[in-house]
Amino acid sequence: xKEIEELSFPEDVRYTRDHEWAKKLEGSKALVGxxxxxxxQLGDIVFVEAPEVGSAFKKGEEFGxxxxxxxxxxxxxxxxxxxxxxxxxxxxxPGLVNEAPxxxxxxxxxxxxxxxxxxxxxxxxAYLEMLKGLES
Amino acid sequence: xxYLPHTSEDISEMLDxxxxxxxxDLFSAIPEDCRxxxxxxxxxxxxxxxxxxxxxxxASAMAVSPEYKVFVGAGSYEHFIPASVSYLxxxxxxxxxxxxxxxxxxxxxxxxxxxxxxxVTSLLGMDVANASMYDGASALAEALLMAVRAxxxxxxxxxxxIHPFYxxxxxxxxxPAGIEIVELPYLENGRTNLQELNGTGDLAAIAVQSPxxxxxxxxxxxxxNLTRDARTLFIASFTEPLAYGLFKNPGSLGADIACGEGQxxxxxxxxxxxxxxxxxCRKQYIRSMPGRLxxxxxxxxxxxxxxLTLSTREQHIRREKATSNICTxxxxxxxxxxxYMASLGGTGLRELARLNFDxxxxxxxxxxxxxxxxxxxSPTFNEFVVEFPEGFEDRRRRLxxxxxxxxxxxxxxxxELDRHCLLCVTETKTKNDLDVLVRKLAG
Numbered sequence: 001x002k003e004i005e006e007l008s009f010p011e012d013v014r015y016t017r018d019h020e021w022a023k024k025l026e027g028s029k030a031l032v033g034x035x036x037x038x039x040x041q042l043g044d045i046v047f048v049e050a051p052e053v054g055s056a057f058k059k060g061e062e063f064g065x066x067x068x069x070x071x072x073x074x075x076x077x078x079x080x081x082x083x084x085x086x087x088x089x090x091x092x093x094p095g096l097v098n099e100a101p102x103x104x105x106x107x108x109x110x111x112x113x114x115x116x117x118x119x120x121x122x123x124x125x126a127y128l129e130m131l132k133g134l135e136s
Numbered sequence: 137x138x139y140l141p142h143t144s145e146d147i148s149e150m151l152d153x154x155x156x157x158x159x160x161d162l163f164s165a166i167p168e169d170c171r172x173x174x175x176x177x178x179x180x181x182x183x184x185x186x187x188x189x190x191x192x193x194x195a196s197a198m199a200v201s202p203e204y205k206v207f208v209g210a211g212s213y214e215h216f217i218p219a220s221v222s223y224l225x226x227x228x229x230x231x232x233x234x235x236x237x238x239x240x241x242x243x244x245x246x247x248x249x250x251x252x253x254x255x256v257t258s259l260l261g262m263d264v265a266n267a268s269m270y271d272g273a274s275a276l277a278e279a280l281l282m283a284v285r286a287x288x289x290x291x292x293x294x295x296x297x298i299h300p301f302y303x304x305x306x307x308x309x310x311x312p313a314g315i316e317i318v319e320l321p322y323l324e325n326g327r328t329n330l331q332e333l334n335g336t337g338d339l340a341a342i343a344v345q346s347p348x349x350x351x352x353x354x355x356x357x358x359x360x361n362l363t364r365d366a367r368t369l370f371i372a373s374f375t376e377p378l379a380y381g382l383f384k385n386p387g388s389l390g391a392d393i394a395c396g397e398g399q400x401x402x403x404x405x406x407x408x409x410x411x412x413x414x415x416x417c418r419k420q421y422i423r424s425m426p427g428r429l430x431x432x433x434x435x436x437x438x439x440x441x442x443x444l445t446l447s448t449r450e451q452h453i454r455r456e457k458a459t460s461n462i463c464t465x466x467x468x469x470x471x472x473x474x475x476y477m478a479s480l481g482g483t484g485l486r487e488l489a490r491l492n493f494d495x496x497x498x499x500x501x502x503x504x505x506x507x508x509x510x511x512x513x514s515p516t517f518n519e520f521v522v523e524f525p526e527g528f529e530d531r532r533r534r535l536x537x538x539x540x541x542x543x544x545x546x547x548x549x550x551x552e553l554d555r556h557c558l559l560c561v562t563e564t565k566t567k568n569d570l571d572v573l574v575r576k577l578a579g
C-alpha cells in the first residue's frame with residue numbers, strides 16, 4: 001500500500017468518512033466514486049456490484065459492493081438521489097477503479113435530491129487530516 | 137490434510153495464552169438458559185464385536201439388494217458400481233481428504249473437484265458447476281434462494297412433481313424467510329401444468345424436475361420458452377442424472393440452474409446417505425451461486441495449478457451477505473461421481489442410460505399386456521407409475537416375503553393416487569427378474 005503523500009485527492013470533489021467522493025456536475029447531476037485511498041486499501045478490484053438505474057437511495061445508504069481479490073466492501077451514498085447511470089465500463093474492466101478512481105473509474109451518476117447535503121461532506125484538507133489520523 | 141487432535145497439554149497451553157481457567161470459560165458468552173446442564177443421555181460404550189452385531193442387526197432390518205429384488209427408486213437408485221471406482225476411492229489420498237480449508241496446499245483434492253465440476257457442466261449442459269452440496273434437496277432449496285437473489289423477486293413456482301421430500305426441504309429454507317411458494321399441479325399426462333401460470337411477472341423462479349417424481353420426462357423446453365426473456369430463472373431439478381445420458385440436458389433446453397442428486401453416479405444407496413448435491417448454472421449468475429468453486433490457473437512460473445475461486449461469495453469473507461451458509465462440499469461423493477463419469481465416459485453413460493430406458497420400457501409393456509393400467513402416457517426414463525386393482529396392497533406385502541420389493545405406493549405423497557405405485561428398473565435387473573415380477577403382479 002502507498003503512503004498518503006503518494007495518493008491523489010482532487011480539490012473539486014467532496015469526501016465522506018467511508019471514503020466515497022461526490023462531484024457536482026451540470027444541473028442537478030452528480031458523479032460518485034471511491035477515493036484513491038479506498039482503492040489502494042482494497043487492492044485489485046475484480047468486480048463492481050452496481051445498483052439498478054432508476055432506483056433511489058438516501059445519503060448514507062449502501063448502494064453496492066466492491067470486490068477485490070481479498071475482500072468485499074460495501075459502498076455508501078455520499079448524497080441522496082436517483083441513479084441516472086452506472087459505469088458500464090467497469091463490467092469488463094473493474095480495474096479502472098484502481099487506475100483512475102476520480103475519472104474513468106467512477107461508479108454512479110446521480111440526480112441529486114439536495115446539493116446542500118454536500119456541505120456536510122469533507123473538502124480535500126479535512127479528508128487528508130482524517131486519513132492522517134487513521135494512519136497514525 | 138491430516139487430522140491432528142489436541143493433547144491435554146496443548147489444550148492447557150492454549151487456555152493459558154488466552155487467559156481462561158478451563159474450556160467452560162470459552163462458552164461463557166452463551167446465555168445460561170441456552171446451555172445444557174446435564175450430560176448427554178447416551179448408551180454405554182460397546183466393544184468392537186458388540187458394535188458389529190448391532191450394525192448387522194440394523195442392516196438386516198432393511199430389504200436390500202442382492203438379497204431382495206428392489207424395484208424402488210424414487211430418489212435413490214440401485215446402479216452397478218464399477219470396480220475402478222471402488223478401487224480409486226479406497227486410496228487414502230482421496231478417502232482421507234476433507235473440504236479444503238487451506239485449499240492451495242491440497243492440489244490433488246482441488247484437481248479432483250475441478251474435474252468433477254467439468255464433468256457436471258458437460259453432463260448438464262451448463263457453464264459452471266460448484267464443488268457440490270449436501271444432496272439434491274438442499275441443492276434445490278439453494279437454487280430457489282439464488283433465484284430470489286438474482287431476480288430480486290420473492291415468489292417461486294415449484295412443480296408438484298418435484299420429489300415430495302425436496303419440496304419439504306425447500307419449504308423449510310424458504311418459508312421462514314417470507315418467500316412465497318406456489319405449487320404447480322400436474323396434468324393427466326403426468327407432466328407439470330404450466331398453463332395456469334398466468335405469465336412469469338412476479339416469479340423469481342419456475343422449478344421443474346425431469347425425470348419427474350412419476351418418472352416422466354418433462355417438457356423442459358416449454359419452461360425454457362416461458363422464462364427466456366423474463367427475470368424469472370428456470371430451475372431444472374433432478375433425482376436421476378443418468379437420464380441425461382439419453383435425453384437432452386437442461387442447459388440445451390434453456391435452464392438457468394440445474395441441480396439435483398448425484399447418488400446414481402457410483403455412490404452406494406447406504407440407507408439414504410451420504411449423497412451428492414450437484415449444482416450448476418449459467419455464467420451470468422456465477423456471483424449469486426452458493427458453494428465452493430475450484431478454478432484452474434497458472435502460477436507465477438507458468439505452471440498449471442488449482443485454486444478456490446470467487447470466494448468473495450462465501451461467508452468467511454462476505455459474512456451475513458454471503459450467497460449461502462454452506463462453506464463445505466460433499467467432497468468424497470463428488471470425487472466418486474467424477475471417477476464414475478470418467479470410468480463410463482460419454483458413450484458408456486449413453487449406453488447405460490439406454491439400457492435403463494429399454495428395460496423399463498419392457499416392464500411397462502409387459503404390465504400393460506397383462507392388463508395393468510399405466511395411467512400417465514408421457515415418455516419415462518427408468519421409473520413409471522402403475523395403477524393396480526383392488527387388493528393389490530396385500531399382494532405387494534406377500535411379495536415382500538418372497539424378497540421382491542414391488543414399487544413405492546404413491547398415496548402417502550399424492551392422496552388422490554390410491555393403489556398407484558412407482559416402479560423403478562435399472563441395469564441391475566435382468567429380463568428374467570422382470571418376467572418373474574410381471575407373473576407375480578398379474579397372476
